[in-house]
Amino acid sequence: MRLTHSTGVENPMELNKFVFNPKEGIDNPTMVIAEDAERPPGPSPRLCVLKKEEGEYFGFHLRVERGTSGHVVRHVEAWGLAEKGGLREGDRVLEVNELFVADLGHTEVAHRIQESGPQLCMLVLDGEEYEQAVAQGQDLKELASAQRGEGWRPPRLCHITRDPVTGLGLSILPVEGEKGKFTISPVSGGPAERAGVRKGDRLIWINGAMACELTHSAISKMVKKCSDHMTVLVIDSEGEANYTRRRMPILPAVADAQNMPYRPRRLHLQQGPHGYGFFLRQEKTSAGRTVHMLREVDAGSPAELAGIKDGELLLEVNGESTECLSHENVVSRFRQSGQQVTLTTMTLHGQEFYTMLGLSPLLFTEDHSSSKEQKEESAAPEQSAAVIKLPAPRTEAQGEPLVEPSLRLCVLQRGAVGFGFHLGCIQQKPGIFINQLAPGGPGESSGLLPGDVVVEVNGQNVEEECLEDVILLMKIGGYSLSMLVVDRPGYEWMKKNGKPITAEKVIKASEVKENVNPSPTQPLF
Structure with missing residues (x-):
């Protein structure tokens, strides 16, 4: 810059x-002299490195906009971390932590940013240059990889388990004439070599501490005092030179990590007749950390068939981190999911391991599908207290479940908190929905519920509209807003059965009281 x-x-x-x-x-x-400064011909991507402390935000939004290609950087906060890191309004994101993302969906790119932890590296291209590159048919992936040049090899995150006889099987020595730099060499066939350490590797990071900030004596003491395992970040000398040339920090977020002892699992669950089969509780760990914990997994339930164990932590719901969500908000996310949900879970020991290292466990998530067929739960005991069950659905003559949609026409007047709700959307899932409600706000008072799908805004159908256009339509309506909404299960049932969703259905739906969906405070699992 x-x-x-x-x-x-x-x-x-x-x-x-x-x-x-x-x-x-x-x-x-x-x-x-500016006129004589060499500029590379064609588009010139920029590397932006952002670092935040606990409780801070990077200070930018990422959007996909109609009529605009790419993942667009918007609302860069003045003097915020993003601006200081070099991000500009309208930039397009090419890479996140050295992973090419320009061809990925918006939700996945946002997820990659969220899971990066306190440090984030993004390769971006100015908006005008991006549009020109696309118009000229340039290969964006090739353009991004060209920035790395020759000699690029990612660092390696190696978890070494101590052997009772040979110990960790490594030696660490300072690089002569280079302050704060160390080489690490493994014993042939020893634990370090088996963990991926190679002879002559440069030591970048050890048990969460940057090696450049330590003396050789301090590192030797760390090695001697470690109990049964150690985690190091290493890179070969040529790879280190490549990062130095690009003025890019060598971070665990960009590392190849093959042997980490704990990995979160991303699980895809289909709701059974009695829910997913577990309790969700908000608890405090011995370290004082508030977590969302899965308890009392029911035998034969979708949760058990997916491999969930009692006491696992819930890290994400449908790709959204639960770290800053209340128990009620997490429950709301389940409601919005309808009949299926994607969870990211991990053991408490795993969470403590990554906390000690100062890393986000989400960097190491593995995607799992249930290895067993999810059996019908008709044989499961009806009186089980481990699962809060939904009322048994009524059936039509042919056996098709009959759902009574909660269809409502809600009229709002703008108040001190606006209309008092936030909208959300899930990629590849139709329907803009009510994501959050301000307690006591106009939205809550009008009868809106978390998870409601927005069908009409001021009489205009918005089922096929993108989130930004729905928000714009609400804004231009002034101080009054009329919304036709329906609960997610009801919306999906009406769509599946070809039932029209119109305001004329509201009065009829409001007459059905004994079969409406559970109250918003009742968990669906």
Whole structure:
């Protein structure tokens, strides 16, 4: 990034004559003539490195917009972490932590950013340059990989388990003449070599501490004091030189990690006749950390067939982190899922392991599908207290479940908190839905419920509209808003059976009281 060096001279030619390049360092600031500065021909991607502390946000939004290609950076906060890291309004994201994402869906890209933890590396392209590259048919993946050049090899995150006889099987020595740099060499056939450490590797990080900030004596003490295992981040010397040339930090988020001892599992569950088969509880660990924990997994339930064990932590629901969500909000996410849900779970020991290392466990998630067929739960005991069950569905003569949709026409007046709700959407799943409601706000008072699918806004059908267009339609309506909504199970049933969803159905639906869906405070699992 280049900053114009202003001399305070009135003459605009003088103002633009020199460019200061801060990358050369403050000890030897190089002044170059702007007209003679070499610029690579064609689009020039930029590397943006962002780092946040606990409780901070990166300070930007990522959007997919109608009529605009790519993943678009919007709402970059002034003086925020994103702006300081080099992100600009309208940038298009090519890579996240050295993974090419321009051809991925919006939800997956956002998920990659969320799971990166406190440090994030993004390769972006200016909006105009991106549009030009697309118009000219340039290969964006090739453009991104060209920035790495030759000699690029990712670092490796290696978990070493101590052998009773040979120990960790490694030696660490300082690099002569290079302060803060160390080489690590494994004993042939020993635990370190089996974990992926290679002779001559540079030690970047050890048990969560940057090696460059440690002395050789401190590292030796860490190795001696470690109990039965150690985790190191290493890279070969040529790979290190490549990262140095690009002025990019070597982070665990970009590493190849093949032997980490704990990995979160992403599980896909189909709801059974009596729910998913577990309790969800918000508990505090011995370390004082508040977590969402899966308890009392029912035998033969979808949860048990997926491999969920009592005491596992719930890290995500449908790709959304539960870390900052209340118990009620997590329950709401289950409601929005309808008949199927994707969960990311991990053991408490795994969470403690990654907390000790200062890493996000979501970086190491493995996708699992249930290895067994999910059996019908007709044989399961009806009186089981481990699962909060839905009322048994009524059936038509042919045996097809009959659902009574909760269809409502809600009229709102803008208040001090606006209309008092947030909208959400799930990729590849139809229907914009009510994501959150402000307690006591106009939305809640009008009868809106979390998870409701928005069918009409001010009389206009919005089922096929994107989120941004629905929000715009609500804004241009002024201080009054009319919304036709229906609960998610009812919406899916009406669509499946070809039932029209119109305001004329509202009065009829409101007459059915004994068969409406459970109250919003009753868990569906």
